[in-house]
Amino acid sequence: MAAWLQHWLDGRSRLRARTRVSYQEHIDRFLIPHLGEAVLEELTPARVQRAFEGIAAHITPRGQQVAAATVQRVRATLRAALNTAVRERLLRSNPANGLRLEGGQSARPVVWTEQAVANWRSSGVRPSVSVWMVEQTRAFLDHVSQDRLYALFHLAVMTGLRRGEVVGLRSADVDLERGAVRVVRQLQAHRGQGLVEVAPKSAASRRTLMVDHTTVAVLRRHWWRQQQEEAEDHGRVWDRGGYVFTAVEGGVLATERLSRLFRKLNTSSGLPPVRLHDLRHGAATLALAAGVELKVVQAMLGHASIVLTADTYASVVPQVAREAAERTASLVLRDAGRVRRQVRGRAGRRSGVLVPPGLHRGPTTGTPRLAHVQRWL
Incomplete structure (x- = not known):
């Protein structure tokens, strides 16, 4: 595997310089220490899975565990190298395709x-x-x-x-x-x-x-x-x-x-x-x-x-999230009193009894509570 990984990288002549450096680091720091002695033609998904469990447990020089996003990028490098091996008929399928890894989403600001x-x-x-x-x-x-x-x-x-x-x-x-x-x-x-x-x-x-x-x-x-x-x-x-x-x-x-x-x-x-x-x-x-x-x-x-x-x-x-919530509440509650009066009026007419507005002043129908919400908005 060590020889194949280097051969694969050397053959990528159109890589950007920064990308080449990144691939080389993945190969030297992670893939060769954990997969370098494996035989390419005998590589299995189970062998690759064990290797990446070891990579995920790696401790950096700063004393921190390797970030999940880094492990994901190393996996991407290995998959690219093994895809080339599949195209060249050295492998029947890519054993890195089914890896189970922790999510490596980028940190949100x-x-x-x-x-x-x-x-x-x-x-x-x-x-x-x-x-x-x-x-x-x-x-x-x-x-x-x-x-x-x-x-x-x-x-x-x-x-x-x-x-x-x-x-x-x-x-x-x-x-x-x-x-x-x-x-x-x-x-x-x-x-x-x-x-x-x-x-x-x-x-x-x-x-x-x-x-x-x-x-x-x-x-x-x-x-x-x-x-x-x-x-x-x-x-x-x-x-x-x-x-x-x-x-x-x-x-x-x-x-x-x-x-x-x-x-x-x-x-x-x-x-x-x-x-x-x-x-x-x-x-x-x-x-x-x-x-x-x-x-x-x-x-x-x-x-x-x-x-x-x-x-x-x-x-x-x-501020963006708060203003969005305020605008949504304003849209929903802006005409709430008029809508409730129309609904009560239609219900009263159907039952033959007119419902005076403001008769029911519970927590969901009373106009004083609506006025309080509108003042807050």
Whole structure:
């Protein structure tokens, strides 16, 4: 199996570099230790099941059990390798198809409400994916307003650009007259190659975003500062075709360096912790809270399917869920008194007795109770 897995990966010449690294890690860390000595032609579903029970029990260097989502991705790598073996008639069927694994759904973003912050401060345990409320987001932007990369954080908060997408923006991708930002590439760190320009994550990720006039003004100030202050201070000419966001010396802004800077700024702000990537989740949740349609949020994030957007974000903002409940209650109860009077009137006429309105004042028919509900709404 060890020889086959490596042979299979070496033959995948059209893989993206990041995908190849991921497959290689799955093979080296999980599949070879648990299946490497097995004979390919003798592999059975029971043997694969035992191997994945061992993989699921694996402890990471941080002392944590491997996440269920990771186990699911390793299974996907093995299935792809064995599907190739089936096509080449080395196996009659794929023994990894019937694996019974724990669900590996991605973590849903948790909003830093007052209760969530209190729980985190008392327990020290933070959600794996978390987003700031509106006031917290505003406080962070105020805190970093004098940082040289303020425009980057502002743009990420407003648009939900991925880390690699925002550092991969070139001047030609930003049209300040139209207020448009085109996503046509991203920067990724590849082992042994440094930062490499690659295509967006998917066809849907290749998109054009419209930004508000305040964001346009922020980007104008950023460009002026790069051209007039930083370039002159460091004795260089501003590269009009270069990256929008750069290191202080004018070079490419490394993604990991940006993440470290963000963690440092997050800590100094005193706000509850989020990851740099969580600004993307925050942009989606804040847009939904502002009443932006789900389809528009999907396009903004570059999701290939609206199902992913809905499953991840549709119920994450408390205000959105609460307002939806209020609107539903208002729709149902708005004309409840008139409807009940009509029903009672029809019933009275059928029985030959007119029922005076307001005669029955129980918990489901009395008008005083309805008035109380309407005042609450």
